[in-house]
Amino acid sequence: MKTIFIKSAIIQKKAAVLLEFAFDHELKELVKTIPGAKWKTDLKAWAVPYSDDIISNLLNLFKGKAWLDYSNFKKLVDPEESQNIKLAPSSAHSLAELERFTDWMRNRRYSESTIKNYTQSLSLFFRFTGNKNPEEITNADLELFHKDYILSRNYSAAFQSLVINAVKLYFSNRLKRKLEPIEIERPKTPRLLPHVLSKEEVKAILGAHQNIKHRTMLSLIYACGLRRSELLNLKPQDIDSKRGMLRINQGKGKKDRLVPISEKILELLRECYKYEKPKVYLFEGQVAGEKYSEGSLQKVLKSALDKSGIKRPVTLHWLRHSYATHLLESGTDLRYIQELLGHNSSKTTEIYTHVSQRSLQQIRSPFDSL
Structure with a gap:
């Protein structure tokens, strides 16, 4: 089945939902049945009106027809919509x-x-x-x-x-006084486990593209545990091939960090550099000197999933999660993984112990000793 990428957006001051997918006549006809659905040429996506139950409606509509990836979907506040309360325009x-x-x-x-x-x-x-x-x-x-x-x-x-x-x-x-609402308790943040791919799945995804730039971008995310923005902000001078290190400047939390980079990925980078000849950023779009777009990178992954036949709703961040988990399973100390990922707290990194096969498979069920 094909994958439909879903994300929220504001179009002409109205909350909307964008549906992105490779051309498919059957899926297109299904989208056209949604009231208010319009094709947006500039966005290369279908736009449908936003509602609080839009995801459940789309899941029902495309059940058995396509996978839905709504990892980039966020609940929106529509400034034009009122539910018993009419908001005043800003003064x-x-x-x-x-x-x-x-x-x-x-x-x-x-x-x-x-x-x-x-x-x-x-x-x-x-x-x-x-x-x-x-x-x-x-x-x-x-x-x-x-x-x-x-x-x-x-x-x-x-x-x-x-x-x-x-x-x-x-x-x-700004006003030098505290606003401490006593009736409001801080909500508990849901504890969600990261999604992790097997090494076989990662290999299939990274080897799906013939295009050298596409293959290198996906490989580098996994090889160094990068966030999407960190990859797109890389410049050629951030690679220290002699020391085998990659410098990540101003990552999340405005922190710099160094991560090791293997000879195998360096060879891939050299081949990509010779072919692409980037001007400013390591990975550039169609305009020389401008960084590759996040949307285009997401489509690179989508295409890799289609080619590799993987049906799971994989996102780019799954590659980073897989990097950390595979390091843990190979015996890398959790403190080093924390440093490589750029986490402030070790508690953030400890989440990978809950999805590591190495940790979980060592636990024997009491049933086995009956």
């Missing part, structure tokens, strides 16, 4: 406050993704209060927002934490 004063908050975060070198998420969350909160003067906002306003907006719409724990963090940061650093 000039609120917009000015948001701009000052954005400048403050940017001056303190917050990542652009954090700035965007915090600004949108604070804007939503301001609009819920009717653009009340921030000096007049109290804990009661945040508690009401939590009850009547977040909980009533069944938004995720992650979204709840995001909004609380944004509001508290604004008040503590």
Whole structure:
């Protein structure tokens, strides 16, 4: 079966869901049965209206027809939609406050993704209060927002934490006072195990492409445990072939780190470099000097899955998870794996002990001793 990649988006100030898949007449006809479905030439994807139950509806529609990969799907807050509560448009004063908050975060070198998420969350909160003067906002306003907006719409724990963090940061650093809602408990973050591929599956994926650049990109993610953004930001000078090291600059949390790189992957990189001759980034798109896009990289993986016949809804991050798990299974100390992955806490790395075959297979069931 083919794979349909699903992600959320805002199109013309409306929440939408994008469906990306290789051309298939049957799948196209199924998509056309969805009310409001439109083909977006610029995005090379089908756009359908967003709803809270869109994923379950799509699962039912494509059951037995295609795999759905919704790892890049996020629950959206539609600014144009109201559920018993009509949000006021942002006032000039609120917009000015948001701009000052954005400048403050940017001056303190917050990542652009954090700035965007915090600004949108604070804007939503301001609009819920009717653009009340921030000096007049109290804990009661945040508690009401939590009850009547977040909980009533069944938004995720992650979204709840995001909004609380944004509001508290604004008040503590911009207005120099604490907003500590006593009626709001921090939601428990769901404990999800990472998805791991077998070495046979990894080999099939990495060997699926004849295109040298595509093969090298996927191989490097697995060979060094890279995040997608880390791969796309690499430059030729980040490779130290003499020392056998790869330098990752400003990874997640704005941290630099070094990871070992084997001669086998170096040979692949040399072959790719000779053929592609990149100008700035190690992997560039159609325009010289511009980095390869995240969407195109995702399609490279999708194509590899189709060619290798793997039906699981694999994402690029599965390769990073597999790298860490395979290292653990080969006997690498967990502290070294933490360093290689760039984790702040060892607790983050310890999650791989729960999916390692080496650890789990050593446990004998009491049934066997009966």
